[in-house]
Amino acid sequence: MENKITQYKWVDNMGTNPASVDLDTGIVQLNRQTWGSYSKFQQKFIIKHEEGHLNNPYGSEYDADRYALNKMAGTESRSLAKSVHALESIPGVTESRVEKMYVEALKLDASMGNKIAEKELLKIKNMNGKRIKRATGTEAETILKNRGNSHKTNGFVMGNYYFSFTNLFLMVIIILMLRRKNS
Numbered sequence: 001m002e003n004k005i006t007q008y009k010w011v012d013n014m015g016t017n018p019a020s021v022d023l024d025t026g027i028v029q030l031n032r033q034t035w036g037s038y039s040k041f042q043q044k045f046i047i048k049h050e051e052g053h054l055n056n057p058y059g060s061e062y063d064a065d066r067y068a069l070n071k072m073a074g075t076e077s078r079s080l081a082k083s084v085h086a087l088e089s090i091p092g093v094t095e096s097r098v099e100k101m102y103v104e105a106l107k108l109d110a111s112m113g114n115k116i117a118e119k120e121l122l123k124i125k126n127m128n129g130k131r132i133k134r135a136t137g138t139e140a141e142t143i144l145k146n147r148g149n150s151h152k153t154n155g156f157v158m159g160n161y162y163f164s165f166t167n168l169f170l171m172v173i174i175i176l177m178l179r180r181k182n183s
């Protein structure tokens with residue numbers, strides 16, 4: 001049985017912490033001052049993180065993060081990269097938490113057949129616990145491509161680049177159109 005959040009309460013003076021959950025009552029407190037500054041996706045992610053605590057009371061922050069990632073994965077396009085970014089932009093979240101989340105996201109994406117994610121995982125593994133250089137922003141979005149997109153991997157990897165068949169198809173059309181124009 002999954003533990004559900006029972007109620008939401010607005011709270012003042014929570015500092016920078018966006019939310020917290022009471023493990024006995026299942027009530028989630030939301031930071032009235034900062035909540036509105038998060039995107040809808042980030043808000044959902046934070047709620048799922050708190051739900052993660054509720055379902056694993058002795059678990060760590062990492063466990064709650066992983067729970068949230070799994071709940072958010074596939075809910076919309078680029079959900080994995082967005083999850084990593086959601087965590088990253090919460091004040092007070094350590095880089096080590098974001099790194100762990102990044103690796104979890106890569107594993108999920110690799111399991112869905114994203115070859116770039118698989119390569120990235122291997123690269124991290126070969127660093128033997130040394131600090132990883134985590135891809136951020138658009139780079140992370142290129143790597144964490146697969147999960148959450150409506151279609152499966154439709155493309156191939158060449159060097160460090162991923163070519164989707166849709167993009168290639170569009171490129172061919174554009175080239176053909178340009179050639180027709182010039183002739």
Ligand SMILES: [Zn+2]
Binds near residue numbers: 049053
């Ligand atoms: Zn937490």
